[in-house]
Amino acid sequence: MPTPQDRNDESDLIARLRAGDTDAYQNAxxxxxxxxxxxxxxxxxxxxxxxxVQESWIKAIRAIQTFEGRASLKTWLSxxxxxxAKNVLRQSGREVPLESPEAxxxxxxxxxxxxxxxxxxxxxxxxxxxxxxxERGALGDCLDKHLAALPEQQRSALMLFEVHQHKxxxxxxxxxxxxxxxxxxxxxxxxxMFLMVEHFQETGEC
Amino acid sequence: xxxCQDVATLASDYIDDELGPVKRLAIGxxxxxxxxxxxxxxxxxxxxxxxxxxxxxxxxxxYARRLDAAIGEALRHxxxxxxxxxxxxxxR
Ligand SMILES: [Zn+2]
Numbered sequence: 001m002p003t004p005q006d007r008n009d010e011s012d013l014i015a016r017l018r019a020g021d022t023d024a025y026q027n028a029x030x031x032x033x034x035x036x037x038x039x040x041x042x043x044x045x046x047x048x049x050x051x052x053v054q055e056s057w058i059k060a061i062r063a064i065q066t067f068e069g070r071a072s073l074k075t076w077l078s079x080x081x082x083x084x085a086k087n088v089l090r091q092s093g094r095e096v097p098l099e100s101p102e103a104x105x106x107x108x109x110x111x112x113x114x115x116x117x118x119x120x121x122x123x124x125x126x127x128x129x130x131x132x133x134x135e136r137g138a139l140g141d142c143l144d145k146h147l148a149a150l151p152e153q154q155r156s157a158l159m160l161f162e163v164h165q166h167k168x169x170x171x172x173x174x175x176x177x178x179x180x181x182x183x184x185x186x187x188x189x190x191x192x193m194f195l196m197v198e199h200f201q202e203t204g205e206c
Numbered sequence: 207x208x209x210c211q212d213v214a215t216l217a218s219d220y221i222d223d224e225l226g227p228v229k230r231l232a233i234g235x236x237x238x239x240x241x242x243x244x245x246x247x248x249x250x251x252x253x254x255x256x257x258x259x260x261x262x263x264x265x266x267x268x269y270a271r272r273l274d275a276a277i278g279e280a281l282r283h284x285x286x287x288x289x290x291x292x293x294x295x296x297x298r
Contacts, residue, residue: 025277033265033273050269057273058280103215116209121242122249130255143256162258187218193253194246 010073017064029057032077035164039078042156042175043085043096052088056081071173075166078174101154103184105191124198133197142206146196150189157185208232213243221251 016024033053040049040056059080067076089096102109111120134140147155160171161182172182200206208229213236219225220233237244 020281022274022278022281025281026274029270029273029277030265033270054273054276057277061277061280061284104211108214109211112211112214116211118210118242122245124245124249127248128252130252130259133252133256140260143260147257158257162254163260165258183219183224186222190218190250190253190257193257194249197249197253 011069014064014067014069014073017061020061025057028073032074035074035160035166036077036081038156038159038164039081039174040085041152043082044088045152048085048088052085053081056084059084074164075170075174078160082174082176101184101188103187105188105195107195108191122198123202138206139197139200142196142200143193145206146193150192154185154189154192157182158189161186208236210236210240210243213237213240214246217247217250221247221254 013024013028017028036053036056037049040052044052056077060077063080067073071079086096111118113119147158150158156175157171157177160166160174161168166174168179168182171177172179175182177185196206213220213233216225216229216233220230223230225233237247
């Protein structure tokens with residue numbers, strides 16, 4: 001939840017953006033661009049995301065004059081990005097690709113028998129903390145590598161929800177996905193990361 | 207009867223507390239009996255924790271400066287490329 005202090009900071013920032021204050025823009029660029037890139041990648045992938053976000057900032061310069069503050073600035077900017085990304089897709093004659101994957105990753109699903117019990121159970125114990133995992137330094141790098149390699153939609157959903165700490169409703173609103181679709185994307189992303197850690201702990205290889 | 211594969215399917219909803227009370231209790235009961243599913247759930251929790259702790263917020267410095275330049279340019283020449291009023295992304 002934003003505190004009253006956050007709200008003050010935000011309305012102050014909005015006022016300065018409206019006035020065309022370049023320092024305020026530099027500040028906002030550094031604060032909000034990572035989230036905006038995550039939203040862009042959902043639709044246009046990593047190659048076009050930077051262009052889409054740049055166009056979105058230019059659009060925001062005008063639109064900020066009529067911004068009503070119903071959403072947070074971060075959410076509002078991310079919505080501009082998604083509209084822009086969908087325009088780019090439309091102009092290139094491409095459909096918005098919406099995966100609707102199964103809830104279970106095939107690699108995990110294959111580890112259950114016909115009676116839906118484990119035939120190849122997890123090899124990790126359940127008592128290790130995040131700190132213990134990360135003490136094995138290479139694991140952190142391996143996590144980063146696999147997070148970067150997730151399918152774009154899973155990655156965007158996970159980044160917005162988990163890294164940028166948006167609420168589920170907010171992520172659904174930004175990305176225009178249903179709540180159930182978002183749940184599947186997040187679950188699929190976590191399974192991939194789990195399978196990666198398990199493989200790393202077994203073999204020492206990323 | 208809730209089986210291991212069902213627990214795996216619902217695991218993220220369980221750890222994010224997105225399940226109704228009936229399913230939640232059923233999974234809780236299963237976890238008491240099944241160490242394999244306990245391991246899966248425990249490790250997904252750790253995975254979630256690590257991802258939210260690690261900073262992936264890093265913004266490429268060159269890109270940030272390119273944005274600064276493009277925004278600066280647009281602020282100096284506000285009438286370039288204007289066609290009609292802006293679309294308010296809140297109004298859907
Ligand atoms: Zn089980």
